[in-house]
Amino acid sequence: xxxxxxxxxxxxxxxxxxxxxxxxxxxxxxxxxxxxxxxxxxxxxxxxxxxxxxxxxxxxxxxxxxxxxxxxxxxxxxxxxxxxxxxxxxxxxxxxxxxxxxxxxxxxxxxxxxxxxxxxxxxxxxxxxxxxxxxxxxxxxxxxxxxxxxxxxxxxxxxxxxxxxxxxxxxxxxxxxxxxxxxxxxxxxxxxxxxxxxxxxxxxxxxxxxxxxxxxxxxxxxxxxxxxxxxxxxxxxxxxxxxxxxxxxxxxxxxxxxxxxxxxxxxxxxxxxxxxxxxxxxxxxxxxxxxxxxxxxxxxxxxxxxxxxxxxxxxxxxxxxxxxxxxxxxxxxxxxxxxxxxxxxxxxxxxxxxxxxxxxxxxxxxxxxxxxxxxxxxxxx
Numbered sequence: 158x159x160x161x162x163x164x165x166x167x168x169x170x171x172x173x174x175x176x177x178x179x180x181x182x183x184x185x186x187x188x189x190x191x192x193x194x195x196x197x198x199x200x201x202x203x204x205x206x207x208x209x210x211x212x213x214x215x216x217x218x219x220x221x222x223x224x225x226x227x228x229x230x231x232x233x234x235x236x237x238x239x240x241x242x243x244x245x246x247x248x249x250x251x252x253x254x255x256x257x258x259x260x261x262x263x264x265x266x267x268x269x270x271x272x273x274x275x276x277x278x279x280x281x282x283x284x285x286x287x288x289x290x291x292x293x294x295x296x297x298x299x300x301x302x303x304x305x306x307x308x309x310x311x312x313x314x315x316x317x318x319x320x321x322x323x324x325x326x327x328x329x330x331x332x333x334x335x336x337x338x339x340x341x342x343x344x345x346x347x348x349x350x351x352x353x354x355x356x357x358x359x360x361x362x363x364x365x366x367x368x369x370x371x372x373x374x375x376x377x378x379x380x381x382x383x384x385x386x387x388x389x390x391x392x393x394x395x396x397x398x399x400x401x402x403x404x405x406x407x408x409x410x411x412x413x414x415x416x417x418x419x420x421x422x423x424x425x426x427x428x429x430x431x432x433x434x435x436x437x438x439x440x441x442x443x444x445x446x447x448x449x450x451x452x453x454x455x456x457x458x459x460x461x462x463x464x465x466x467x468x469x470x471x472x473x474x475x476x477x478x479x480x481x482x483x484x485x486x487x488x489x490x491x492x493x494x495x496x497x498x499x500x501x502x503x504x505x506x507x508x509x510x511x512x513x514x515x516x517x518x519x520x521x522x523x524x525x526x527x528x529x530x531x532x533x534x535x536x537x538x
Contacts, residue, residue: 173376174300174323176347181263181305183210183230192216200224206257211235211269219246226257233267239274239284241312246271248286254298254319260285262305265326269305275312278333279360284311287319288339297341303327308336315354318344318372329354335364336385340371347378356386366391367409375399383407388414389431392421392441395468401426408432412454415441417467422447429453435486440465442474449481457486457511463495472496478503483511490514490525503530509537 188207190196192214200209206226213234220243223229229247237246249255262269274284281290285308288295297319307328308315315332316324318339328350329336336354337346346368355365366387368377371394382389382404389409392399396418404426406412412428412435415421420443427450428435435454438444440462451457458481463473473495483489483506491501494516503525513525513536520528522536 170342170374171321173343173345173374174321176323176325176345176376176378178304178325179259179261179302181230181261183228184208187228187230196221200227211237218243220248221246222248222250223255223258225255227255228259228261229269230261231263231267231269233263235263236270236272238272239311241273241275243274244276244280244282245286246274246284249289249296249298252289252291252296254289254296255287256299257301258287258298259302260304260306261302262307265305267305268307268328270307270309272308272310273312275314275333278312278358279363280313280334281317281338281364283314283317283338284308284332285316287317287322288341295340308332314338318370320344323347324349328352329367331356334358335369335387336367338364338369340373342373344370344372344374345376345378346380347376349380351380351382351385351389353384354386356384358386361387361410364391366411369393370399371396372399373397377401377404379403381405382409385409387411390414392416392418395419395471396421400424406431412436412451415439415444416462417441417465417471419443419469419471421445424448426450431455434459437461438473438476440467440471440473441476442471444476446476446478447480450484451481451486452484454486457483457489459488459490459492460501461492463493463499474499476501479505481506483508485510488512488514488519490520490530491516493517504533506531506534507537508535 187210205224208228211231213232219237299320313334320341321343351367367385367389369391388411389406390413393416399421408430412431416439418441431454434456
């Protein structure tokens with residue numbers, strides 16, 4: 158995994174945490190937890206900030222509400238199984254938040270496995286539920302860390318996000334609706350494998366796929382995201398200050414969908430074999446798409462949504478596309494006419510075996526340049 162530094166903080170809150178790794182060796186003071194024991198009772202018996210060691214075995218019906226600062230380590234071969242009768246393995250209290258919880262597997266080759274949670278397929282409750290779902294909206298915990306954790310085969314969502322949350326070197330796979338989802342402020346997702354989530358799911362437009370976030374100040378870096386049944390990466394509903402860089406996306410329904418979001422940087426990613434667009438930008442402002450390698454997708458980079466308005470007045474505007482390689486990607490460009498004052502810029506891109514459109518109609522590359530786009534771009538049939 159590449160160790161990353163945090164992206165810059167925006168006006169809306171602190172920067173996301175740096176993707177540094179911690180030791181998988183528990184402290185000598187760690188309290189052993191065993192299969193078939195009353196886990197919640199043991200956790201309740203210790204003060205905040207205790208360290209626990211899950212000893213090897215299958216934990217049927219495991220579920221716990223940690224205390225602030227609790228750390229859960231795992232021996233090799235630990236499997237937490239909800240039997241699809243429980244919503245979450247780890248969760249916050251019903252109307253509050255728990256801060257600083259850490260879930261740490263034994264090693265990259267011996268992750269802590271969390272599987273078969275969720276009781277409804279159309280749900281935003283996750284196997285790792287760091288926020289409380291209340292009538293007034295989520296109450297976010299702060300500072301959760303997941304490292305060397307495999308979250309797999311859960312009925313709806315694998316992991317819910319919160320403030321200052323780090324998910325690093327984890328595998329999130331084959332969850333019924335969504336691998337990782339949620340909001341908060343300051344989130345880092347780095348070095349993870351996010352694959353085969355939301356395959357065959359109905360209602361793809363609600364939430365589904367690999368990663369979907371509405372958070373602010375987000376870093377999505379150096380992940381492998383493949384085979385998801387909806388967008389591999391999806392930002393929505395006011396997501397702000399999002400950096401998406403150095404990810405490898407393949408065979409997702411969409412590569413990325415940037416929807417009703419603000420200040421999004423998409424840089425140095427590899428995107429291939431998307432069933433729809435490699436990158437779809439909808440009603441978003443302050444988006445830069447640069448230095449990406451995009452190949453063998455149904456379509457490439459498409460911009461649209463000019464008639465939509467989202468939270469805080471977000472609408473389509475100030476989208477810059479530059480220095481990308483687009484190889485056998487189908488259509489690229491502007492899907493529909495835009496409102497006066499909207500700035501959409503394509504330049505310095507290299508097209509191979511692709512085509513371009515503007516205002517929803519196919520155009521020649523020469524015509525595109527005559528309209529002031531791709532003045533330094535190149536086009537090979």
